[in-house]
Amino acid sequence: MRRAILYGDGWAPSLITPSGLAAKVARLRELAGELGRPVPQVSVGGHAILVDDHDAVESFVASLTGPHGMAEEVARDIPVTGGAERVAERLAAYAEAGADAVGLGLDGGEWMRQAEILAQARALLTD
Template sequence: MEIGVFLPTSAPGPGQPVAGDVRASARFAEDSGLESVWSTDHLIASAPMLDSTVALATAAAVTERLKIGYGVLLLALRPVAWAAKQISTLQQLSDGRLALGVGTGNPAHGDIGWRAAGASFEDRGRRTDEALRVLPDLVAGRASVLEDGLEVTLAPGSAMPPVLVAGTGPKAMRRAAAHGDGWIPIGLSPDEVAAGVTELAGLAAARGRTGPRATVVAPALDTDPGRAAAQLSAYAAAGAERVILAPTGAGWRPDYEFAANVRRALA
């Protein structure tokens, strides 16, 4: 069971500043033995939020082992070729440490960010599926035919990072089975994770693929590291390979110290 944490790239609420040092938090996570750091993503959210790609590049630049992840990238908010260029560059500059979480966006943020980007909020699911279809070739530097028929090749290419698809609805589950190396649910119990992993295994098998394992965001854990570690063992038995602990609002350092203590208790 691996443990990740969110970078301090968003504010706790509207009108509040983004509080946190991405460089210091990434270094602390690596020094504490945590597996990964993750960045949220949006153009205009319900609270201030830094750009995810720039934040992840910053975290990669000050670390050597730590994995960096989009948690999650809104692919449909961007032209897919631009997204592929950023993903490929970040994968190269981080020496292959990138994990590509992908989602369609939380409706709680509204559609203003989508309208500002000239993207369709209503069509975001279909556009995400189309982006995932062409993304591996684009990132790898192979010729790819975009939705409008244009053939493009991006150079230089890089190794395609693992794709982790977020969501628990029927469309999201089909997307994870078709394109995902991993699946990202939020706040599910171990029993719910086990049921989802079993469902995904069946959906993936029908496509000739292996079912993705789960990365659980914001599991409900005890505040005692030892008891929290025991709870994570249940998640591992359910088919989860990683958890990403949610911020508590107390600043990034207490959350990171708790995550490190849970990791030590697991060991």
């Protein structure tokens, strides 16, 4: 975070929940104040599995608990899942936590269907 504040205009965390982001953004703002610098833009990178694909969810969780050493209960909260309304709620939670932008990679199958669900979620947020 310190380098983002001193040398950049943005900070891009990933693999983080909205509640985890809120704590980090609070620290980012505090640190920017201490350093007399503007608060960088926050762009969250995340993963989404927006179709009923249990195997994809389990595979994603395993990729976090193994190589990343993340606790399983935390790893299960990382991917954005569900239908358009649930996705919109999750994106709104990231915004409330301090995200200026959220980019999601679509994991699992049915990419076009997932893209449609994501578009529907965005429409719910902009109406």
